[in-house]
Amino acid sequence: xxxxxxxxxxxxxxxxxxxxxxxxxxxxxxxxxxxxxxxxxxxxxxxxxxxxxxxxxxxxxxxxxxxxxxxxxxxxxxxxxxxxxxxxxxxxxxxxxxxxxxxxxxxxxxxxxxxxxxxxxxxxxxxxxxxxxxxxxxxxxxxxxxxxxxxxxxxxxxxxxxxxxxxxxxxxxxxxxxxxxxxxxxxxxxxxxxxxxxxxxxxxxxxxxxxxxxxxxxxxxxxxxxxxxxxxxxxxxxxxxxxxxxxxxxxxxxxxx
Amino acid sequence: xxxxxxxxxxxxxxxxxxxxxxxxxxxxxxxxxxxxxxxxxxxxxxxxxxxxxxxxxxxxxxxxxxxxxxxxxxxxxxxxxxxxxxxxxxxxxxxxxxxxxxxxxxxxxxxxxxxxxxxxxxxxxxxxxxxxxxxxxxxxxxxxxxxxxxxxxxxxxxxxxxxxxxxxxxxxxxxxxxxxxxxxxxxxxxxxxxxxxxxxxxxxxxxxxxxxxxxxxxxxxxxxxxxxxxxxxxxxxxxxxxxxxxxxxxxxxxxxx
Numbered sequence: 001x002x003x004x005x006x007x008x009x010x011x012x013x014x015x016x017x018x019x020x021x022x023x024x025x026x027x028x029x030x031x032x033x034x035x036x037x038x039x040x041x042x043x044x045x046x047x048x049x050x051x052x053x054x055x056x057x058x059x060x061x062x063x064x065x066x067x068x069x070x071x072x073x074x075x076x077x078x079x080x081x082x083x084x085x086x087x088x089x090x091x092x093x094x095x096x097x098x099x100x101x102x103x104x105x106x107x108x109x110x111x112x113x114x115x116x117x118x119x120x121x122x123x124x125x126x127x128x129x130x131x132x133x134x135x136x137x138x139x140x141x142x143x144x145x146x147x148x149x150x151x152x153x154x155x156x157x158x159x160x161x162x163x164x165x166x167x168x169x170x171x172x173x174x175x176x177x178x179x180x181x182x183x184x185x186x187x188x189x190x191x192x193x194x195x196x197x198x199x200x201x202x203x204x205x206x207x208x209x210x211x212x213x214x215x216x217x218x219x220x221x222x223x224x225x226x227x228x229x230x231x232x233x234x235x236x237x238x239x240x241x242x243x244x245x246x247x248x249x250x251x252x253x254x255x256x257x
Numbered sequence: 258x259x260x261x262x263x264x265x266x267x268x269x270x271x272x273x274x275x276x277x278x279x280x281x282x283x284x285x286x287x288x289x290x291x292x293x294x295x296x297x298x299x300x301x302x303x304x305x306x307x308x309x310x311x312x313x314x315x316x317x318x319x320x321x322x323x324x325x326x327x328x329x330x331x332x333x334x335x336x337x338x339x340x341x342x343x344x345x346x347x348x349x350x351x352x353x354x355x356x357x358x359x360x361x362x363x364x365x366x367x368x369x370x371x372x373x374x375x376x377x378x379x380x381x382x383x384x385x386x387x388x389x390x391x392x393x394x395x396x397x398x399x400x401x402x403x404x405x406x407x408x409x410x411x412x413x414x415x416x417x418x419x420x421x422x423x424x425x426x427x428x429x430x431x432x433x434x435x436x437x438x439x440x441x442x443x444x445x446x447x448x449x450x451x452x453x454x455x456x457x458x459x460x461x462x463x464x465x466x467x468x469x470x471x472x473x474x475x476x477x478x479x480x481x482x483x484x485x486x487x488x489x490x491x492x493x494x495x496x497x498x499x500x501x502x503x504x505x506x507x508x509x510x511x512x513x514x
Binding site: 009010011057081086087088089090091120121122123124126128 | 266267268314338343344345346347348377378379380381383385
């Protein structure tokens with residue numbers, strides 16, 4: 001048995017999400033079907049760093065899987081890349097230790113969130129950035145001040161979607177940045193941390209949009225973290241703006257979430 | 258009767274092209290259907306600066322149309338923008354002289370062509386840039402030298418697709434540029450000129466790709482222009498890389514094509 005780690009990019013538009021589920025067209029099912037073809041029709045199970053929801057994209061999703069034999073890496077990558085649909089790309093494949101785990105060994109994840117603030121909406125971005133539909137200016141400086149409260153180790157219970165069964169909701173955010181592009185057409189949120197709860201990034205973005213509009217106070221994130229109370233947070237932002245950009249690993253440093 | 262000029266952006270992916278045709282889902286039909294709703298169910302005919310083919314995009318397509326009454330411009334733009342499908346955006350609407358014509362008054366057009374040279378293919382770009390599928394390096398300098406021969410006034414017969422009924426094939430190219438993005442992931446071709454023949458930009462790009470691969474000589478464009486012979490040109494590049502970016506007008510300077 002040889003264990004492989006692969007870095008995957010996908011356009012989530014036409015998927016019900018990453019993880020296999022009944023009645024859903026998923027990225028996992030496409031990858032497993034292709035691996036099965038490359039493995040003498042024997043089933044191959046893949047494990048990802050985490051699931052992504054319907055419509056959410058990935059540039060740097062990481063998976064692991066086992067094959068009975070050693071393969072030539074670039075040949076395996078090329079076969080996987082070209083035999084999966086055009087909305088999935090296999091960026092790299094490497095051999096890893098037999099106990100490497102794409103989910104449990106992840107120590108840091110980076111998410112991007114693209115918010116289209118152009119007028120009118122740019123048609124080419126409609127599946128690749130969320131559209132900010134309201135009139136009135138978003139105060140980027142106010143949003144940046146509010147985001148600064150995220151950096152550090154906190155209990156993120158207030159930012160966890162209902163239905164999550166995760167018990168430990170303490171995570172460390174290393175970076176929370178917000179940039180406006182040259183043409184004032186798009187906002188890019190960057191979140192980097194040890195792990196993220198279910199829908200946490202989208203709830204953070206939904207909250208920050210309300211702060212930028214002046215509809216939630218600048219200290220609402222601080223209060224949500226202190227109290228764990230969902231009354232301080234905004235709605236969940238749309239999935240099409242979200243990208244899982246990178247997952248980092250360090251065998252000596254296992255992380256949760 | 259009041260004549261209006263509008264600047265339109267559209268994602269051409271799901272259309273059979275701009276111009277209305279039998280059995281085709283077209284941008285023109287969507288715009289005319291929306292205008293009819295805004296005009297007490299009376300038909301409104303639109304005229305564009307030119308057609309675009311299936312899969313080709315536009316950021317700055319220009320149309321004109323007539324309505325029986327004077328309208329508030331921003332209200333009309335907003336109604337058109339929001340009542341057309343999400344893959345069509347109406348960027349601006351203005352009142353123009355009764356004899357303004359989107360096609361016959363155009364004096365300059367700018368096209369962009371995006372070529373994705375990343376490995377593997379970036380899934381998010383698959384409908385918004387053409388993918389260069391071959392291995393081996395594209396020699397950008399060689400392509401630039403070859404493109405330089407385009408600038409000026411020439412008979413572009415060799416670069417006109419079969420089936421075009423246009424008789425005068427003399428056009429003036431003002432700018433022919435090629436840039437590589439920071440990450441060496443994408444080539445951007447820029448063509449600006451008095452007019453372009455049917456499929457001319459895509460045949461130019463197909464020819465330049467062959468030059469960059471070393472499969473056509475650097476003087477092949479010069480020879481194609483001199484002789485009008487199609488044997489010097491390459492294949493027609495795919496539609497998804499092409500964008501009609503801008504159309505310029507000058508009432509005192511009518512142009513053909």
